[in-house]
Amino acid sequence: MEVFLNAEDKIPKYIQLYEQLKEKIISHDLVAGEKLPSIRYLAQELNLSKHTIDASYQQLIAEGYIKSVPRSGLYVLPIEEFSISKENGNTTAICSTDINNTIDFHYGSIDLEKFPLSTWGKCIKLAMEEELAILQYGVPQGDFLLRGEIRKYVAQSRGITCSEKQIFICNGTQQAVSFIVQLLNLMKQPVYFENPGYNEVRNILEKWQCDILPVPIESDGINLNTIYNGQAKVAYVTPSHQFPLGMILPIQKRLDLLKWAKNQNTYIIEDDYNSEFRYTGKPIPSLKSLDKLDKVIYLGTFSKSLLPAVRCCYMILPDSLIENAQKMIHQQTQNCSPILQRAIAIFMRDGYFQKHVRRMKTTYQKKQQTLVQAIKEQFKDEVEIIGQQGGLHILLKFKHADVDQLIERAKIAGVKIYSPKKHWIDSDEMSYLMLGFGGLPNEEILKGIMIIGSCFDKMNS
Amino acid sequence: MEVFLNAEDKIPKYIQLYEQLKEKIISHDLVAGEKLPSIRYLAQELNLSKHTIDASYQQLIAEGYIKSVPRSGLYVLPIEEFSISKENGNTTAICSTDINNTIDFHYGSIDLEKFPLSTWGKCIKLAMEEELAILQYGVPQGDFLLRGEIRKYVAQSRGITCSEKQIFICNGTQQAVSFIVQLLNLMKQPVYFENPGYNEVRNILEKWQCDILPVPIESDGINLNTIYNGQAKVAYVTPSHQFPLGMILPIQKRLDLLKWAKNQNTYIIEDDYNSEFRYTGKPIPSLKSLDKLDKVIYLGTFSKSLLPAVRCCYMILPDSLIENAQKMIHQQTQNCSPILQRAIAIFMRDGYFQKHVRRMKTTYQKKQQTLVQAIKEQFKDEVEIIGQQGGLHILLKFKHADVDQLIERAKIAGVKIYSPKKHWIDSDEMSYLMLGFGGLPNEEILKGIMIIGSCFDKMNS
Numbered sequence: 001m002e003v004f005l006n007a008e009d010k011i012p013k014y015i016q017l018y019e020q021l022k023e024k025i026i027s028h029d030l031v032a033g034e035k036l037p038s039i040r041y042l043a044q045e046l047n048l049s050k051h052t053i054d055a056s057y058q059q060l061i062a063e064g065y066i067k068s069v070p071r072s073g074l075y076v077l078p079i080e081e082f083s084i085s086k087e088n089g090n091t092t093a094i095c096s097t098d099i100n101n102t103i104d105f106h107y108g109s110i111d112l113e114k115f116p117l118s119t120w121g122k123c124i125k126l127a128m129e130e131e132l133a134i135l136q137y138g139v140p141q142g143d144f145l146l147r148g149e150i151r152k153y154v155a156q157s158r159g160i161t162c163s164e165k166q167i168f169i170c171n172g173t174q175q176a177v178s179f180i181v182q183l184l185n186l187m188k189q190p191v192y193f194e195n196p197g198y199n200e201v202r203n204i205l206e207k208w209q210c211d212i213l214p215v216p217i218e219s220d221g222i223n224l225n226t227i228y229n230g231q232a233k234v235a236y237v238t239p240s241h242q243f244p245l246g247m248i249l250p251i252q253k254r255l256d257l258l259k260w261a262k263n264q265n266t267y268i269i270e271d272d273y274n275s276e277f278r279y280t281g282k283p284i285p286s287l288k289s290l291d292k293l294d295k296v297i298y299l300g301t302f303s304k305s306l307l308p309a310v311r312c313c314y315m316i317l318p319d320s321l322i323e324n325a326q327k328m329i330h331q332q333t334q335n336c337s338p339i340l341q342r343a344i345a346i347f348m349r350d351g352y353f354q355k356h357v358r359r360m361k362t363t364y365q366k367k368q369q370t371l372v373q374a375i376k377e378q379f380k381d382e383v384e385i386i387g388q389q390g391g392l393h394i395l396l397k398f399k400h401a402d403v404d405q406l407i408e409r410a411k412i413a414g415v416k417i418y419s420p421k422k423h424w425i426d427s428d429e430m431s432y433l434m435l436g437f438g439g440l441p442n443e444e445i446l447k448g449i450m451i452i453g454s455c456f457d458k459m460n461s
Numbered sequence: 462m463e464v465f466l467n468a469e470d471k472i473p474k475y476i477q478l479y480e481q482l483k484e485k486i487i488s489h490d491l492v493a494g495e496k497l498p499s500i501r502y503l504a505q506e507l508n509l510s511k512h513t514i515d516a517s518y519q520q521l522i523a524e525g526y527i528k529s530v531p532r533s534g535l536y537v538l539p540i541e542e543f544s545i546s547k548e549n550g551n552t553t554a555i556c557s558t559d560i561n562n563t564i565d566f567h568y569g570s571i572d573l574e575k576f577p578l579s580t581w582g583k584c585i586k587l588a589m590e591e592e593l594a595i596l597q598y599g600v601p602q603g604d605f606l607l608r609g610e611i612r613k614y615v616a617q618s619r620g621i622t623c624s625e626k627q628i629f630i631c632n633g634t635q636q637a638v639s640f641i642v643q644l645l646n647l648m649k650q651p652v653y654f655e656n657p658g659y660n661e662v663r664n665i666l667e668k669w670q671c672d673i674l675p676v677p678i679e680s681d682g683i684n685l686n687t688i689y690n691g692q693a694k695v696a697y698v699t700p701s702h703q704f705p706l707g708m709i710l711p712i713q714k715r716l717d718l719l720k721w722a723k724n725q726n727t728y729i730i731e732d733d734y735n736s737e738f739r740y741t742g743k744p745i746p747s748l749k750s751l752d753k754l755d756k757v758i759y760l761g762t763f764s765k766s767l768l769p770a771v772r773c774c775y776m777i778l779p780d781s782l783i784e785n786a787q788k789m790i791h792q793q794t795q796n797c798s799p800i801l802q803r804a805i806a807i808f809m810r811d812g813y814f815q816k817h818v819r820r821m822k823t824t825y826q827k828k829q830q831t832l833v834q835a836i837k838e839q840f841k842d843e844v845e846i847i848g849q850q851g852g853l854h855i856l857l858k859f860k861h862a863d864v865d866q867l868i869e870r871a872k873i874a875g876v877k878i879y880s881p882k883k884h885w886i887d888s889d890e891m892s893y894l895m896l897g898f899g900g901l902p903n904e905e906i907l908k909g910i911m912i913i914g915s916c917f918d919k920m921n922s
Contacts, residue, residue: 001609001625029624031626034605035600035605037605037606037609038591038592040591041591041606041810044810045810071593071594072592072593072594073592073594108597108598109597109598110596110597112593112594112596112597115596117589117590117593120589121585121586121589124582124585125582125586128578128581128582129578130499130501131499131533131534132532132533132573132578133530133532133533133534133573134770135571135573135576135768135769135770136569136570136571136573136768136769136770136900137569137570137764137769137770138769138770139496144495144496144498145498145502148462148498163490164462165492171632171772171796172794172796174793174794174796175796182668187670200792200793200794203792203793207643209648303598307596307597307800308596308597308598308599309595309596309597309598309599309798309799309800310798310800311632311794311795311796311797311798331661331664332635332661332664333633333635333661333772334772335632335633335635335636335772335796336772337770337771337772337798337801338770339768339770339771339801340798340800340801349502349505349506439597
């Protein structure tokens with residue numbers, strides 16, 4: 001950060017720093033949501049005491065230019081948001097007091113309070129000590145030891161029998177789908193896609209100019225007639241926990257889908273994105289585990305079960321695709337860090353992973369119960385709760401409410417909630433809210449729902 | 462790895478293990494080049510003593526099924542290679558003795574002997590301790606602190622004045638180019654590409670169905686007339702160290718190229734892939750530093766200057782592209798691990814990076830001198846040495862030699878050398894060899910050149 005402090009100036013340094021930071025925020029040189037350097041960091045960089053930096057930051061917080069998020073850091077506030085919250089004055093009184101402590105129901109965050117940070121740190125250290133070569137580019141198909149651990153894990157937890165040769169490591173579901181598009185030559189080809197469905201994957205398919213054929217979601221998952229009547233080259237599905245609606249594809253539909261793939265000589269992409277966290281009923285066998293005809297491309301990820309920041313996921317390919325996939329992958333560099341791949345392998349090998357997943361399942365289940373209970377108390381029968389069987393989010397369907405307005409009001413009140421609209425293809429009206437709860441402590445979940453409820457009541461009064 | 466040892470069997474366990482591993486290699490279940498689990502790892506997995514595993518491995522090494530690479534691990538040997546080396550008997554005597562210690566002149570490897578591993582480990586630890594939030598998905602544009610450090614670094618080392626807003630972190634040059642193709646809508650559009658040029662980038666452009674227009678490389682870099690006479694939307698160039706030929710684009714050609722971009726209202730992609738390691742003359746100012754008209758997209762990477770395994774590179778975009786790039790990047794997840802991004806930021810902030818780069822520059826320069834000296838002594842005037850001014854590879858141009866045959870013979874003799882053929886578009890005959898030396902100790906460089914020389918002499922005798 002460029003800051004010029006004048007040592008000769010009589011104005012105290014903390015005021016100089018405060019003025020310059022304020023200027024940067026007003027001129028949008030520092031934009032809303034941007035994170036400021038930590039006190040420690042900036043003190044070191046500017047060669048000032050931590051006290052000086054802290055004093056400047058406190059002044060900026062006091063004046064509402066930045067906010068402090070506990071255990072995360074300091075963030076620039078949007079100036080519009082700030083002025084709205086001031087203008088609205090009393091009507092949003094509950095908000096402005098909370099603006100420095102936004103509660104964010106963003107989907108994707110995970111719980112870090114219970115993460116075994118020091119064990120994980122040791123695994124990274126061990127990875128680098130055990131083998132220097134992992135500091136180089138790494139094996140295009142992915143670390144051999146990690147593939148071995150994944151093989152064992154999916155056998156045990158997802159009923160999938162495969163060999164290391166079928167496993168390809170990559171650094172995100174988007175990369176995996178991009179790879180599959182190239183592997184199966186899907187550019188400009190028709191692809192079945194759930195509607196609603198995971199829009200980050202849809203974005204990638206659209207970038208490759210695939211022709212997206214929407215498959216409606218019924219109460220028990222994808223509508224098979226749509227699939228039978230169309231001509232797509234491949235189907236992307238989330239059978240174990242439909243995204244974002246959360247239902248499970250019944251066994252008969254799974255078998256029918258596999259039969260379709262066989263008859264049409266095509267493939268199914270099974271995105272098993274957070275199979276680890278199921279709270280009710282028996283574990284669901286993956287589509288891949290039923291795939292006797294070798295028609296399923298399976299996608300798994302460590303983003304939810306371990307850390308999003310490892311940027312690591314994996315594909316399990318049918319035998320028939322391995323040869324071409326290996327040819328293709330040798331034209332590319334492996335983009336998941338070999339250091340982190342090996343650290344995950346060690347974390348799994350030494351038994352920490354399964355322990356962590358078990359523990360987090362309980363944690364997330366409790367959070368979800370807290371959330372569902374709070375919603376029921378707050379909204380009574382005004383909303384339907386969708387997708388309670390697993391995962392790190394739920395959907396709320398409002399009977400009578402302008403959801404967009406509720407999102408706006410909640411934002412002013414310091415609670416970020418989101419419409420899942422983007423996951424629908426051509427959706428006009430939208431009465432859903434999507435609440436991700438993975439990263440929120442129970443008390444923030446309770447407080448957040450209370451604030452949303454209060455905004456909702458005001459809208460209807 | 463699936464291995465079933467029978468505890469009741471009278472055959473010693475190490476023999477059982479040896480037999481099963483041998484079986485896997487013969488049946489290609491374990492393929493050539495595949496890395497075997499470490500002794501420690503397999504001992505833990507199979508619940509056997511390290512001694513047992515070691516005994517099996519030693520037997521396999523002795524019989525030539527696997528080889529041990531010092532400081533790296535154990536690798537499956539190609540069975541064909543093994544038999545060739547046996548068949549050729551005396552003629553390749555020098556080889557077979559070396560087969561367990563392949564010397565690999567692969568381009569891309571870096572020196573790890575001098576890497577400050579424990580400092581780097583501490584930076585990773587500190588990164589996770591300083592801020593838990595970096596364990597989540599991270600900021601799509603890249604860690605703010607890292608962008609700040611890159612801004613300072615490129616200002617100081619490459620003469621580039623830019624703001625953090627212009628810097629976009631991604632996880633490899635291929636990803637960066639893929640992003641640019643989408644940002645500039647280059648699908649099916651004509652793109653200028655150096656011939657020869659970096660084939661990993663060409664692969665990506667071809668995947669996006671760009672129309673590659675080859676620009677011949679002259680003794681002083683790209684041929685500008687080709688560029689003036691064509692209609693490409695963008696030019697991808699390596700002006701500071703042409704890949705793979707290594708020459709520098711003279712200042713006049715740089716200015717002409719910038720003028721072309723201005724007149725055609727198009728962009729130049731400057732891949733400044735290892736500007737850090739220049740051994741002769743003054744530092745070369747980057748094209749971006751001359752870019753008053755904001756037409757240059759700059760690409761930098763940490764793969765050579767720090768570690769390939771961080772999978773981290775960066776783009777510096779013209780102001781005019783930032784808004785669209787930010788929109789685009791928010792549809793994607795950040796694929797360079799936020800943990801490693803922050804660790805790099807700390808490594809730079811605390812002054813280790815610059816120190817490391819300085820040290821490595823000396824190291825690589827010495828290696829290159831060793832290599833060049835050895836080549837001169839070995840080959841006298843049979844070869845021309847190309848690209849001595851910097852980087853981690855040189856090219857050899859043979860006056861009279863079947864390079865493909867030399868590569869084959871050297872391989873049998875335990876030295877891996879490569880043709881740079883793939884970097885040429887439509888190249889038929891090829892008299893070049895590409896020798897990467899970054900990852901090789903001086904004594905292996907000397908030994909390697911001696912072996913290549915011996916193969917060369919035998920070919921010509």
